[in-house]
Amino acid sequence: MSGLTGKTYNIITFGCQMNEHDSETMAGLLQREGCFPAADRAEADIVIINTCSVRENADKRFFGTLGQLKKQKALRPGFIACVCGCMMQQEHMVTAVKQQYPWVDIVFGTHNIDDLPGMLEELLVNRRKQAGAESGAGLSGETTPLLSGRGYTLAKHEIRSAKDSRVIRLMDDRPVMPEGLPAKRLFRHKAFVNIMYGCNNFCSYCIVPYTRGREKSRRPEDILREVRNLTANGVREVTLLGQNVNSYRGGDWNFADLIHALDEIPGLDRIRFMTSHPKDLSDRLIASFAQCASLCHYIHLPVQAGSSRTLERMNRRYTREKYLDLVHRLRDAVPDITISTDIIVGFPGETEEDFEETLSLAEEVRYDSAFTFLYSKRKGTPAAEFPDQISEEDKHRRFDRLVACMNAISEEKNAAYAGRVEQVLVDGVSKKDSRVLNGRTDGFKLVDFPGDPSLIGKIVPVRITEGKTFSLRGALEP
Numbered sequence: 001m002s003g004l005t006g007k008t009y010n011i012i013t014f015g016c017q018m019n020e021h022d023s024e025t026m027a028g029l030l031q032r033e034g035c036f037p038a039a040d041r042a043e044a045d046i047v048i049i050n051t052c053s054v055r056e057n058a059d060k061r062f063f064g065t066l067g068q069l070k071k072q073k074a075l076r077p078g079f080i081a082c083v084c085g086c087m088m089q090q091e092h093m094v095t096a097v098k099q100q101y102p103w104v105d106i107v108f109g110t111h112n113i114d115d116l117p118g119m120l121e122e123l124l125v126n127r128r129k130q131a132g133a134e135s136g137a138g139l140s141g142e143t144t145p146l147l148s149g150r151g152y153t154l155a156k157h158e159i160r161s162a163k164d165s166r167v168i169r170l171m172d173d174r175p176v177m178p179e180g181l182p183a184k185r186l187f188r189h190k191a192f193v194n195i196m197y198g199c200n201n202f203c204s205y206c207i208v209p210y211t212r213g214r215e216k217s218r219r220p221e222d223i224l225r226e227v228r229n230l231t232a233n234g235v236r237e238v239t240l241l242g243q244n245v246n247s248y249r250g251g252d253w254n255f256a257d258l259i260h261a262l263d264e265i266p267g268l269d270r271i272r273f274m275t276s277h278p279k280d281l282s283d284r285l286i287a288s289f290a291q292c293a294s295l296c297h298y299i300h301l302p303v304q305a306g307s308s309r310t311l312e313r314m315n316r317r318y319t320r321e322k323y324l325d326l327v328h329r330l331r332d333a334v335p336d337i338t339i340s341t342d343i344i345v346g347f348p349g350e351t352e353e354d355f356e357e358t359l360s361l362a363e364e365v366r367y368d369s370a371f372t373f374l375y376s377k378r379k380g381t382p383a384a385e386f387p388d389q390i391s392e393e394d395k396h397r398r399f400d401r402l403v404a405c406m407n408a409i410s411e412e413k414n415a416a417y418a419g420r421v422e423q424v425l426v427d428g429v430s431k432k433d434s435r436v437l438n439g440r441t442d443g444f445k446l447v448d449f450p451g452d453p454s455l456i457g458k459i460v461p462v463r464i465t466e467g468k469t470f471s472l473r474g475a476l477e478p
């Protein structure tokens with residue numbers, strides 16, 4: 001029995017699916033140690049904040065949450081506060097937490113997740129030693145650094161005082177990520193599967209290559225084994241995760257090879273992937289949509305901007321024309337494919353004409369849905385130093401115009417679904433009405449329809465009755 005047995009935990013997750021999946025892994029690791037989820041965050045023995053640093057508002061929300069945690073720490077003796085995730089891969093953030101929030105017990109980065117139980121045990125040992133020292137039971141004056149000696153804490157962040165029980169574990173990068181970690185999944189019937197970690201693209205606005213390190217692909221056999229295990233445990237849909245799945249290289253396998261092999265797994269009904277970089281979306285992958293029965297007809301293809309001039313300064317390595325050509329080729333090969341995107345407005349130097357090109361591209365592609373972001377300056381990225389930063393007022397004005405345009409397109413596209421029958425994988429019961437279920441179509445559209453919770457995890461035919469901006473409504477087909 002470990003010193004962690006019986007402790008309750010709560011994990012607060014910011015950011016993308018990578019972080020969501022990391023949180024599932026941390027929950028799996030804690031459960032393996034005999035911990036269980038707290039009914040209420042305020043009652044938890046261990047709280048972990050898994051941070052994101054992709055935009056500035058993520059920073060603000062993090063510091064707000066830390067403030068709440070401080071109160072909890074003051075009220076509950078023995079409480080353990082942990083902070084991890086992408087923000088902790090940034091030097092100045094670790095320094096800020098260490099100095100301004102010294103009551104945070106454990107700080108670790110995106111490459112140290114597997115060591116969570118080890119860090120918690122170490123903290124408990126440190127606390128016991130500290131209590132012993134304070135009561136005069138020996139150990140006082142001990143000067144050994146309170147590190148496990150695994151050699152992957154960045155030297156500048158080592159905690160060297162025996163009076164300080166904090167544990168800090170950070171690595172700049174990790175060439176090979178650990179395999180075989182448990183995960184406590186949010187859903188029984190669908191799962192995230194990492195196929196690669198890190199990013200080599202260095203888009204000029206983006207912090208991710210600095211927080212997740214260089215690109216590394218998992219071995220195909222490890223991925224296939226994981227997916228077979230998942231399907232044996234009732235999973236019907238997997239979402240393959242990577243910052244740019246198109247550059248997957250597992251030995252001599254590319255991403256399309258992996259999809260074809262996964263498509264052979266019995267019981268796996270749906271394969272999705274996130275995210276695809278337009279610069280290297282291959283013809284073979286486009287062909288796979290028609291060839292692989294379980295590959296969903298949906299692609300998230302972030303364009304970021306509609307003007308080739310802006311794209312070049314973003315270091316995206318494709319032009320407006322190349323992107324539009326890709327969309328045409330996708331639609332020629334897979335006429336019913338749904339397409340979503342990410343767009344940044346107010347990138348440094350973006351002129352009104354550049355912005356108009358983003359609007360016209362959106363009109364031309366007619367996306368099913370889009371995530372639109374205000375450009376956010378990220379310390380350490382090239383674009384943060386670019387001249388001609390756009391004023392907040394201009395950014396917001398452009399943002400509002402783009403959102404209105406995108407929403408109108410989504411609404412029109414969704415309205416056209418009325419009368420169609422869609423296969424829906426049922427995810428759960430609506431939060432607003434317990435008689436209503438929700439799920440996703442093959443094309444990733446959210447559908448609400450009245451039904452019995454016994455259908456959760458099943459794929460059922462639903463006749464769409466109404467299309468709204470962000471979802472569809474329907475009724476079960478007999």
Ligand code: SAH
Pocket residue numbers: 054055205206207208242243244275276277302304342343344373374375376377378
């Ligand atoms: N690897 C993925 C995206 C990861 S970040 C890809 O390349 O598509 C998710 C989205 O956040 C990006 O697509 C981009 O639109 C947005 N984003 C990243 N950095 C940003 C910044 N500094 N300001 C505003 N939005 C940003």
Ligand code: SF4
Pocket residue numbers: 199200201202203206207208209243244277
């Ligand atoms: Fe960021 Fe670009 Fe890498 Fe995506 S591809 S994570 S936007 S650097």
Ligand code: F3S
Pocket residue numbers: 014015016017018019051052053054086207208211212
């Ligand atoms: Fe945020 Fe890290 Fe994802 S910065 S968007 S959580 S990879």
